Amino acid sequence: MSWQAVDRTRVPEEQLGPGLSEAVKEKIRAFFSRYPTKQAAVLPALHIAQDALGYVSLRAMKELAELLEIPPSKVMDVVTFYTHFWTHPKGRKTLLLCRSISCELLGAGKLKDAIRQRLGIGEHETTPDGEYSFMTEECLAACDHAPCLMVNEKMHKCVRPEDLERILADADNDRLDIPRSDLFDAP
Amino acid sequence: MPTITIDGKKVDCREGVPVLQAALEAGLEVPHYCYHPGLSIVASCRLCLMEMKMPNPQTKELEWAPRLFPSCQTPVRDGMEVRFESPAVQGNQQHVMEYYLVNHPLDCPVCDKAGECYLQDYSERFGHASSRMVEDKHKNPKKNIGSDTLLYQDRCVLCTRCVRFCDEIAGAGELRVVDRGNRCEIDVFPGVPLDNPLQGNVVDLCPVGALLDKGFLFRQRVWMLRHTPSVSPADSSGATIWIDHNDEGVHRCRPRFNERVNQWWISDEQRFAWRAYVRREHERLTLPRQRRGGETETVRWEDLPAILRFRFEQAARAPSGPQAPAPGSKVAAVLSPMMSCEEAWLLGRFIRSVAPQATLVLGHVPVVGQDRTFAKGFVIRAEKCPNRRGVERAMESLGGPNLALADFLKAAGEGKFAAAYVVGGYPESWVTPDMQKPLAKVEFLVVHDLFASPLSAAATIVIPGASWMEREGTFMNCDGLVQPFERAIVPLEGVKSDGQFFHELCGEPGLFRSRRTREKMAETMPEFASVFVPRQEPEYAH
Structure with missing residues (x-):
């Protein structure tokens, strides 16, 4: 077991989870004007995404990365840094x-x-x-x-x-x- | 130039460098993981901490400040006094090393990095011999993070060099630190693997065995390897590399620091260029062969110079057409941009000595796409051969008739050439039908190449060439920088290195030495009087 490597190069479609609706994306875009860069809006964007989905799915992270014009890994970095962002479904x-x-x-x-x-x-x-x-x-x-x-x-x-x-x-x-x-x- | 005092010793250092760099350049062994001169400074590994003299706020006198400072983040100032040899600094080093080993699996016997691992070196030099850790170790997973790279997270010390490299140099930012505090890991976004064309560098950058090259995994123990300085033939940038090899052949290439070309990095193309030669080794030409009628037979290397000289002289003397052009105008040599400067010059000189009016042609120059420049100025060149400039320079100094390859092929197709010496040496197939057809019209065709090809099948004489790892010489890069490379491995059985053969062809006695050849070349080409050898990195820097 210990010599087996976790494959991070691909991810099954079903693990990506739900994506963001156009309305949610629009809400995020509205925040851009407040910051000097799009990347700076990552925290409010994540809050909005979590409010909409209950957690931040991998697909949502990818879509956020596209919106904010940063690599998806940077979004994941922020999501995993804060325990209040959930990367898997959160209960009611x-x-x-x-x-x-x-x-x-x-x-x-x-x-x-x-x-x-x-x-x-x-x-x-x-x-x-x-x-x-x-x-x-x-x-x-x-x-x-x-x-x-x-x-x-x-x-x-x-x-x-x-x-x-x-x-x-x-x-x-x-x-x-x-x-x-x-x-x-x-x- | 600022002068600082390290451990009571005056040290002259460069302007604006961190104290750590100054100490390393002065030959001191200061342990460090996160600091790398080519990357931004984060001061996160806490291993390079030092003591520094600061003015006491009350007495205004300089005394040792009570806390430790990261030497990688403190720029040098004239008159500064710091020390590493003190109980506080050494105590810190011991404690930090102990922390690094808390969750480390200590699997050195199966670790590729063992032998060149800074966790090993620093533990031995600065740490404890035994661990006080009695709790279970936290086991992090091994991850497949890219086409050429594996991440053994359990060995990682989180210096974030790889993360900064991907952000700053490669500009793709695939690698990240995920989670926080004691759960920190390096990771890629699932499904977005590390696939930038500079990814191999993260393996060299990793001070421990966390990032590994899939191709090198479990292949060799590093202490079995010998290192030969070389120049990459993968493109025209002239990136300097180390070839790591032993009696079994070449095992990997690593970047060799070069302040004028590639700094600390090389592209994956340059890193893995050697594999193309090894992969096609079974296709290599191994003995010189001569065609007699429909049959080919092997020729002894010793007989070749005489045969070639006789046949080329014959072709040069032959009456050549109604206008009776100058003697030798029916002879041509195609010089490949894969040849070293010395080889091109020697071959050109030989051809001109047997046929003074022979035509010299610059061979096929492979170009793929466009030059690609990265954030901090690293360039991958579109020209996928090392020495176009050098061959052109040699041709220029030899003077006489020159032709472009297309014009030469056209003329050859019209039957204007009776004898030609064509040099290949490309790692990939390069003979196209529109090259093959006109050259078939050449009565006496000599092909000097690495691999069997339609052209070598049609040639009168086939001479096996040696790969760049089996030769020595110099390449002139796209900016005109002349850099030497050394022979790493012995040529394949039956093959003679190109330089040695051309040396004998020119009637020179003894062994071919690129330096001696360069001395002769320097009489007409002053740029070969000296070659550029990059500055050595300090011994304890990594």
């Missing part, structure tokens, strides 16, 4: 668990085990039914309420493993308390 609910020191000291480890047991997935993975994804984060900026867990838009504080079921079922998970900045959606 994303669980973000804090892994920094105060949460860790107050039981984030046990909570992590509970989540992994409940969902049956590891870090940066998605349940087969497409419902949940799980990842850890360096700090959720709520150390005074450690350990904390974020589900989509809602921050759950002082979470104990036994609270998990209640948190997953919380109807407020998708509620946005703060509306997103205008700057993001409209150029």
Whole structure:
């Protein structure tokens, strides 16, 4: 096994995933005027692509590269650098668990085990039914309420493993308390 | 010229170079991975850190600053004082080397790079003998990333030289660092492999065994190889190369630093040019043959000069047509741009000595597409032969009648030539039907070539030639730069190197030495009095 090489020179068509619609591309093009180069618009472009597809597929990266006039490898470089960009389908609910020191000291480890047991997935993975994804984060900026867990838009504080079921079922998970900045959606 | 003090020793250095470069040029061994003089500076490997004297903000006195500075990113300034031989610097080197080996598989016994690997060298010189790592090593995959290149990610030290090369020199940017922190890997976008025409250089650039040449994989241990300085015959740029070879033949070519032509790089065409000669080795002509009637028979090399001299003199003396042109005007020699300057000059001189009015012709010059210039000025020339300029220069100095190849073929088709000496030496097939037909009219045709061809089948005398790896001489590149190349391997059995044969043909005694021939050429062509040999890179630079 160890001497076998992964073939990166070709990729099966089905692994490329969905592409970007013309409307999404138009939205990205509208950002170009804000930056000195097209390449500089890579982050907003990736946000738009992820919002549209739920993740950034290989085909989307390729199309973005064409739009931004850079090699596709450069787009992949950026996508993989930031953990918030997903290179594979993300579930409808994303669980973000804090892994920094105060949460860790107050039981984030046990909570992590509970989540992994409940969902049956590891870090940066998605349940087969497409419902949940799980990842850890360096700090959720709520150390005074450690350990904390974020589900989509809602921050759950002082979470104990036994609270998990209640948190997953919380109807407020998708509620946005703060509306997103205008700057993001409209150029 | 700034003067700096390294480890208490005064060193004169070039203006504007980093301290690391100055130290290397002064002969110091400073470990480094990410620094390469031809690429941008990222200071990411942290191996070349040094101590530097800075003014103390309170006392304004110069003292050793408390932190270490990357010597690759610090330009030299006059009067600067730095040191590498200190506990802090050496401690850093040890720690960094230990980190590099944390996940390294230590598979040197099966690694192509072993023997010229800077992970080996620096571990031995600057690191620890043993590892304190007791945890499981992280295993990264091996990846097939391009037509000629493999990436063994587990051996990578993430110096990003290959990434910067693809961005800055080749301009295609196929290679990238993906992921972040301890999960970093070098990778291509899936389905967009490394396929720029300079990709072979990433293998030379890699200081460890991560990037490997598929053609060289598991072929040779590098300490079995001998290195011969040569000049690439693949195009007219005159890129200088090393030919790595041993008793089994040639195994690879690597770029040889040349500040005036190719810098540190060569194109893949130049790198793999030798393979064309090896691939067609079974088609090589191996013994001189002479046609008698319908049959051919082998001729001894020793008899050839006399035969040729007699036949050419005969053709030169023969009455040639109603207007009775000058003696020898029915004799011609086609000089190939694959010949070295010395060979072209010797052959021209021989032909002129037997037939003073013989016509000299510059042979077929293969041209493919257009010159291709890369971002930082590397050029792949369209002219796929090494020495058109040199042959033209030799013909010019010999004077007398010259013809272009097309005109010569036309005249030959009209039966104006009774004897011709045609030199080939191209790695690919070069004889076209419109070349073959007119030359069939030449009564006494001598073909001196590497491979059997329709032309050699029709020739009266066939002389086997030697490839550029089996010869010595000089090539004059497209800018008129005269550069010598040495013989790497012995000619195929039965073959005599072209220079030696022409030497004997001219009646010279002893062995052919290109330098001695050049001394004679310099009497009429002063540019051959000295040849250009590129500056040597510092011993510890890589």
